[in-house]
Amino acid sequence: MNQLEPEFTSQSKLIAGKPRWLRWVAARVILAIFVVLAAFSWELWDNRDESQISRILSQSPQLVMLTATESERFSIVEDWLRTLVFSEMAPYRRSYVMASIVEAVATSGREDEALTMAGRIGQADIRFRAIDGIIETLAKAGRTEEAGRIAGEALETVRLIRDADSRSRSMAEVLEVLAKAGRAAEASQVAGEALETTRLIKDPDYFDLGQ
Amino acid sequence: MTKNRETDKARNALAEAKLAAQRLSKSSEKSVRMAAVAKGLARLHDYRLASETADLCVSPGEKLAAYTAIFREYITRRNPQLKELFEKVEWR
Numbered sequence: 289m290n291q292l293e294p295e296f297t298s299q300s301k302l303i304a305g306k307p308r309w310l311r312w313v314a315a316r317v318i319l320a321i322f323v324v325l326a327a328f329s330w331e332l333w334d335n336r337d338e339s340q341i342s343r344i345l346s347q348s349p350q351l352v353m354l355t356a357t358e359s360e361r362f363s364i365v366e367d368w369l370r371t372l373v374f375s376e377m378a379p380y381r382r383s384y385v386m387a388s389i390v391e392a393v394a395t396s397g398r399e400d401e402a403l404t405m406a407g408r409i410g411q412a413d414i415r416f417r418a419i420d421g422i423i424e425t426l427a428k429a430g431r432t433e434e435a436g437r438i439a440g441e442a443l444e445t446v447r448l449i450r451d452a453d454s455r456s457r458s459m460a461e462v463l464e465v466l467a468k469a470g471r472a473a474e475a476s477q478v479a480g481e482a483l484e485t486t487r488l489i490k491d492p493d494y495f496d497l498g499q
Numbered sequence: 500m501t502k503n504r505e506t507d508k509a510r511n512a513l514a515e516a517k518l519a520a521q522r523l524s525k526s527s528e529k530s531v532r533m534a535a536v537a538k539g540l541a542r543l544h545d546y547r548l549a550s551e552t553a554d555l556c557v558s559p560g561e562k563l564a565a566y567t568a569i570f571r572e573y574i575t576r577r578n579p580q581l582k583e584l585f586e587k588v589e590w591r
Binding site: 376 | 544546547549550559560562563564566567569570571573574577578581584585
C-alpha cells in the first residue's frame with residue numbers, strides 16, 4: 289500500500305460522506321459559474337472592434353447585390369470597393385471579400401462593372417474565380433460569344449496561378465467556355481497549354497482524389 | 500479632459516438624433532438619418548454602436564454607405580496615412 293493511500297482514502301470518505309444534495313448544489317453552482325463566464329467571454333469577444341468589422345465584411349456582399357441593382361446608388365458600391373482596396377487586410381482575405389463583391393455585382397446584371405472590379409483583385413487564383421463567376425452569369429444568360437471573349441482574356445490571369453493543379457483545372461474551364469463559344473483555334477491552343485501544365489503536377493494522385 | 504467632454508457631447512447628440520430618427524415613420528428618411536448617426540458614431544470610434552445603428556437602416560444602400568464609413572474609420576485609425584489617400588481619391 290502506498291504511503292499516501294490512507295490519506296487519500298480518508299479524503300474520499302470525507303467527500304463521499306457529504307450529503308447527496310450538497311454535491312448536487314455544488315455541481316449546479318459550478319455549472320452556473322461556467323455558463324456566466326462563457327457568456328461574459330462571448331460578450332467581450334463580440335464587443336471587440338475586429339468582431340464588428342468581421343461582421344460588416346461578411347454582410348457586405350448581400351448589401352452590394354441589393355444596392356447594385358439601383359443605378360443611381362452604384363457609387364456607394366464603388367466607394368465600398370475602393371475602401372476594401374485601400375485597406376491593409378491580409379491579401380487573401382481582401383481578395384476573397386472583393387471576389388464576393390464582384391459576384392454580387394455580376395448577379396445584379398452589371399457584368400462590365402464586375403469585370404473592372406475583378407481586375408483589382410490581387411490574388412490570381414481568386415481573380416480567376418471571380419471572372420469565372422461572371423463568365424457563368426453570361427453563359428446562363430445565353431451570351432456565349434461574350435463569355436468566350438472574356439474567357440480568352442482571363443487566360444492571362446490563369447497563367448499567373450502558381451499551383452499547377454489549380455492552373456490546369458482553370459485552363460480546362462477556360463477551354464470549355466472557348467469551345468462553347470466556337471473559338472476553336474484559341475481552344476486548341478489552351479488545350480495544349482493545359483496538357484503541358486498537367487505534366488507539371490507533382491502528385492497526380494492528388495488530382496484523382498479531388499475528382 | 501476637454502476632448503473627453505467634447506466626445507461625450509457628440510455622443511449625446513448622436514443618441515438624441517438616433518431617437519428622433521427612430522420616431523420617423525417614412526422608412527427611406529429613417530434610413531438616411533440612421534446612416535448619418537452610424538457615420539457619426541464611427542467617427543467617435545464606437546464601432547459596435549455604429550454597426551448596430553447601421554443595422555437599423557432599411558435601405559441596403561444607406562446601410563452599405565454606413566458600413567463603408569465604419570470600415571474606413573477603422574482602417575484609417577490603424578493607419579492614418581490612408582486618410583490622406585482617401586481624401587485624394589475623393590477630390591478626383
